[in-house]
């Protein structure tokens with residue numbers, strides 16, 4: 001029996017999504033033995049100094065050690081949240097499969113009477129760790145107090161049990177994958193708040209020359225998800241931005257037409273730029289690049305630069 005070792009971070013979410021991937025792979029390859037190997041990353045060890053490390057130009061805080069394990073053949077497939085994975089892969093590695101996206105949206109969870117974003121009272125304290133969500137909240141509801149909230153899903157949900165936060169915003173996908181969908185109070189629609197590029201999707205990364213494993217991984221590839229997230233990530237790359245930028249993007253495909261919406265905001269909420277491009281899904285990468293060029297022409301670079309840590 002062939003053995004494929006699948007590597008991931010050890011957080012509840014990382015393990016839940018990796019178990020899901022392995023179950024899907026096992027359906028396609030019942031004769032193959034899949035093993036899960038957890039790997040600790042800088043992001044797991046240094047939560048407090050995220051900014052400091054990002055400043056040093058660290059490649060993907062959450063992915064470096066996992067990619068080293070891949071390159072060293074200690075694992076064969078790495079499972080990442082696509083939104084945390086930098087848009088370029090290192091020499092020798094590639095994203096060889098993108099499974100079907102769960103839900104791209106952000107959600108709100110609040111205390112009693114704080115269960116809808118539009119109904120939050122003046123001064124309500126909203127917790128989030130993301131620059132994109134902070135920029136959006138400051139633009140949309142300057143009267144709210146946006147309070148920093150880092151940590152894994154459990155930590156963030158626990159914060160709601162303290163007096164410091166009235167509501168929190170996080171990704172639907174993380175809650176759905178960890179069987180906490182019932183905690184969601186409101187799905188925030190993308191026409192209001194655009195999710196992070198790639199949010200809700202996973203990426204299976206392999207060695208670029210490992211044809212056998214690539215074939216295994218590709219069995220759970222989803223073309224529609226790939227077209228959508230490719231448009232979103234090319235947009236992000238075209239802006240010269242990464243996962244810690246005040247950038248949102250969301251692509252949908254309807255009636256054979258891919259529509260990509262993009263958003264860039266000032267961290268203080270003083271300005272937002274939003275634009276759309278649409279066309280043939282086969283041109284998804286170009287649509288992302290075009291939208292980035294359009295938004296750079298409208299001044300997006302200044303907003304992204306101002307938000308760099």
Ligand SMILES: NCc1[nH]cc(CCC(=O)O)c1CC(=O)O
Nearest residue numbers: 081084170171173174199200201
């Ligand atoms: N940056 C942390 C992170 N990376 C992926 C997810 C959620 C799952 C996903 O978007 O696929 C989260 C948590 C969050 O943003 O609430």
